Amino acid sequence: MSTGxxxxxxxxxxxxxxxxxxLAPICYGTEVQSSEVSILExxxxxxxxxxxxxxxKRPQSLQDAAAAIFVVTNDDLRRMGVTNIPDALRLVPGLxxxxxxxxxWAVTSRGLNGRFNNKLLVLVDGRNVYTTSFAGVYWxxxxxxxxxxxxxxxxxxxxxxxxxxxxxSGVINIITKHAADTQGGLAVAGxxxxxKGFASLRWGTKLSEGTYAKVYGKATSRGQFTxxxxxxxxDDWNMFRGGFQLNSQRDESESxxxxxxxxxxxxxxxxxxxxxEDPYSLVIDDEAKVSGGHLLGRTxxxxxxxxxxxxxxxxxxxxxxxxxxxxxxxxxxxDFQHQLAASKHLLVxxxxxRHVDNxxxxxxxxxxxxxxxxxxxxxxxxFIQDEINxxxxxxxxxxxxxFEHNGSTGFxxxxxxxxxxxxxxxxxxxxxxxxxxxxxxxxxxxFEVLLFSYPPNIPENPAPLPVGFxxxxxxxxxxxxLVAYEWGYRFAKSSVxxxxxxxxxxxxxxxEVDFGEPEVRYWEDPMFxxxxxxxxxxxxxxxxxxxxxxxxxxxxxxxxDLAYSYLKDDLGDKATLTQSHSLSPEHIMSVNFSLxxxxxxxxxxxxxxxxxxxxxxxxxxxxxxxxxYTTMDARIGWYFRTNMELSLVGRNxxxxxxxxxxxxxxxxxxxxxxxFYMKLQWEF
Numbered sequence: 001m002s003t004g005x006x007x008x009x010x011x012x013x014x015x016x017x018x019x020x021x022x023l024a025p026i027c028y029g030t031e032v033q034s035s036e037v038s039i040l041e042x043x044x045x046x047x048x049x050x051x052x053x054x055x056x057k058r059p060q061s062l063q064d065a066a067a068a069i070f071v072v073t074n075d076d077l078r079r080m081g082v083t084n085i086p087d088a089l090r091l092v093p094g095l096x097x098x099x100x101x102x103x104x105w106a107v108t109s110r111g112l113n114g115r116f117n118n119k120l121l122v123l124v125d126g127r128n129v130y131t132t133s134f135a136g137v138y139w140x141x142x143x144x145x146x147x148x149x150x151x152x153x154x155x156x157x158x159x160x161x162x163x164x165x166x167x168x169s170g171v172i173n174i175i176t177k178h179a180a181d182t183q184g185g186l187a188v189a190g191x192x193x194x195x196k197g198f199a200s201l202r203w204g205t206k207l208s209e210g211t212y213a214k215v216y217g218k219a220t221s222r223g224q225f226t227x228x229x230x231x232x233x234x235d236d237w238n239m240f241r242g243g244f245q246l247n248s249q250r251d252e253s254e255s256x257x258x259x260x261x262x263x264x265x266x267x268x269x270x271x272x273x274x275x276x277e278d279p280y281s282l283v284i285d286d287e288a289k290v291s292g293g294h295l296l297g298r299t300x301x302x303x304x305x306x307x308x309x310x311x312x313x314x315x316x317x318x319x320x321x322x323x324x325x326x327x328x329x330x331x332x333x334x335d336f337q338h339q340l341a342a343s344k345h346l347l348v349x350x351x352x353x354r355h356v357d358n359x360x361x362x363x364x365x366x367x368x369x370x371x372x373x374x375x376x377x378x379x380x381x382x383f384i385q386d387e388i389n390x391x392x393x394x395x396x397x398x399x400x401x402x403f404e405h406n407g408s409t410g411f412x413x414x415x416x417x418x419x420x421x422x423x424x425x426x427x428x429x430x431x432x433x434x435x436x437x438x439x440x441x442x443x444x445x446x447f448e449v450l451l452f453s454y455p456p457n458i459p460e461n462p463a464p465l466p467v468g469f470x471x472x473x474x475x476x477x478x479x480x481x482l483v484a485y486e487w488g489y490r491f492a493k494s495s496v497x498x499x500x501x502x503x504x505x506x507x508x509x510x511x512e513v514d515f516g517e518p519e520v521r522y523w524e525d526p527m528f529x530x531x532x533x534x535x536x537x538x539x540x541x542x543x544x545x546x547x548x549x550x551x552x553x554x555x556x557x558x559x560x561d562l563a564y565s566y567l568k569d570d571l572g573d574k575a576t577l578t579q580s581h582s583l584s585p586e587h588i589m590s591v592n593f594s595l596x597x598x599x600x601x602x603x604x605x606x607x608x609x610x611x612x613x614x615x616x617x618x619x620x621x622x623x624x625x626x627x628x629y630t631t632m633d634a635r636i637g638w639y640f641r642t643n644m645e646l647s648l649v650g651r652n653x654x655x656x657x658x659x660x661x662x663x664x665x666x667x668x669x670x671x672x673x674x675x676f677y678m679k680l681q682w683e684f
Contacts, residue, residue, distance in 0.1 A: 081635035081649030098661025109170030135441035160436035192677025239265035262293035288322035366450035510539030585611035
C-alpha cells in the first residue's frame, strides 16, 4: 500500500471516529417520536432482503442474487444530499466517478473509464439510455426527479445475458416509484453557490380503484467550475424536465404502466477545437442545446401462480447540437418476456426488437461523416435463463444466454453460468463465468475526426503543409469481447453485513488505433497532410480486483458504511491504452455514517479517497496523471414541521478545488470546487 493510500486511510478513519464519538453522547437516550421510516429504522438484514430485479429479470432478495449487486435506496439519496445520479453512484464499491466539469461525468464499473464509457449499460425504468451514436451515456440529461427514485440497482460485472450488448462491465438500473407510492403533493426548492437554484413540483392522485397517476416538473440552474489555471470554465447549465406516470392494477392478474417525459436544456462548455488552419487550436465557448423525451408502456399479465408474461414498448427521441457534432437519435424498442416455474426450474425467456436511427451532422469541429451521417440499426434479440434448484434450496445453478443480431457485426452470443450456495441464513457464496461484447458505434465504422494538428514549418513538422492526425472509421472493426470470472460472499447478522467480491477479466479485441501512411488531402481547403489512424481490434487487457461493502449499525440511531475497491490493470507488454481507454484508480475507499440524534434531526457525512489514475486530455498523445485526492461531504437535515424538512449540504469540503478527471475529447480540464446549498422539501 502506497504512502498516500496509508495517509488517506488514516485521515478517513480518524475523522470518522472523531465525528462519531463526539456526536454519540447527544444521541444516547433520545426519545424518538416520528413516524418517519428511515434507513436507520430498518435492520441490516432487512436491507439485504430488498427486492431487486436486475440480476434475473424477476423479483428476488439482494442476499440471494448470484452477482455483484449493490442497491442505492431513496433514503441513501436523501441522507447524502446528492443532486445528480453520478454523485449517488460514488457510494457504490467498484464504481469510479470522475467529474469532468460542471455538466459532464465519467462513470465506470471496474475500470476503463471515459467521457463516453462504452461498456456500462444504463437503464431508467427498463428504458435503455445508452447512446449508440457515441457509445456511452450523457449523464447530464439523465436527471429524473430524485425524490421519486425508489432505488438504483447496480451490477458490477457482465449483465449481457439478460440485458444484451454493451452491458460488459456493469448495468445501472434506475427504478422510480409506483404512482400509488407518490400520492399527494411534493414541493422542493433550494440553491447555493454551485447549485444556483432548483425547484420541483409533483402531484399524485387516485383516478379510480387500482389506478394511480402522478405528474411532475423540475428545473435546475447550476453554476460554473474553474479551469486548472484558475480562470472561469464557462460551463454553467440549465435544465427543465417534466413528465407523468400512470399505474393501473385492473385486477389481480393484470397491471398496466404508462409513463413519459420531456426535457430541454442549455449546456455551456469551453472546448478546444483542433483545426487544420491558423489558429490550429481554437478554444471557444460553446452552447450545447439538448432536448428530447420518451413514451413507455408496459403490461404484465399473470397466467397462473407459476406463469407470468410481460410486454413493453417505448419510443425515445434525443437531440443534441454542439461544436463537436449535431446529432439526433430516435429509438423504438419492443420487449416480450415470459416467466415460468416448474418443478425445480425457474425459467425466464424473452424476445426483443430495437430500431435505432442516428442522424449526425457536421458542426464546428473537423468531423466528417463520409456521407454516412444517417445510420440505422436493427437489433433482434432473444434470451433464455434457467435457475435450477439443485439441492433443497441450498444450491442453485443459473445458466442462460443472450442471442442478438445487429446491423454492424451480425450475430452475437453472450452466455453466463452462475452458482449460488445458500450455506446458512447468514452466509451466501456465489460464482459466475460470463461472456459479454461491446458492439461498435457508428463513428468507429464510418466517421472521421481530427484529433490534433501540427502547423507547418515547426520542428515537429518542417513541411510547408499542416499535418492533421485523423481518427478514421473502419468497417472491419468488430465487437470487443470480455470473459469474466467472479466469486462473491455475503454475510448478514443483526447489526453487521459484509459483501465481498473478487473478479478476473480477460478482454480481447479491444479498440486500438493503427497509424497509416501520410497522404496529401489536396481536395480539402486548406490542403494538408493527413495521417490516418484506423480503429482496429488488436488490444487486450487482463484485470483483477476485489470489492468490499461493509455496514455496521452500532446503535438504532447510528450506522457506518465502508466501501473499498481494488483494481489492477495488467497491460502486459503495452505501456498505455488508447485514446478512449483510461486507467482507473487502483484504490477507492469511502466511509459514511448516518446519525439520528433526535426525531427532528438527521446528520450524515462521508469521506472518500480516490487513488491516482491516468487519462489523456484533448490533443494529447501522452497520458497524464490525475493526483489522488481525499474529500468529504456532509448533510444536516431538520424536520421543523410535520412533512417539512430544511437541509444544509456541503460537498467536497476538504479542498477549495480538486481535479477528478481529464476528458479525452475537446473539453478543457476543470477542477471540482467546494460547494454548499440549502434545500426545503415539503410533502403535502
